[in-house]
Amino acid sequence: MLNNYETVFILTPVLSDVQMKEAVDKFKDLLVQEGAEIMNEELWGLRKLAYPIQKKSTGFYALLQFKGDPSLVEKLEVQYRRDERVIRFLTFHMDKFAVEYAEKRKSLKSAKKEGKEK
Secondary structure, three states: EEEEEEEEEEEEOOOOOOHHHHHHHHHEEEEEHHEEEEEEEEEEEEEEEEEEOOEEEEEEEEEEEEEEEEHHHHHHHHHHHHHHOEEEEEEOOOOOOHHHHHHHHHHHHHHHHHHOOO
């Protein structure tokens, strides 16, 4: 039984754009290797934190939505804890309403992109 999950993690702001994308790809690859299906990926970029974490006031935010086995979440979070680039993370199970909302949000975002390209 595959469940829908959403994970948001914050990377340390001292990384370059290449290093930040490399870290995100590392976690995406882990999910794919464990049999998860990536539904959506969003890089929110460098944002101000609500409160300082490890004496840092900004961080790179990334969001991944995926379908996977419940045991996969534990493996992913262990990797977050081992990687010193990750300063915070949150993974949660999405119910059917959250999945519907995510799909609407994703389609609106892609419609806006297509409008800008024209």
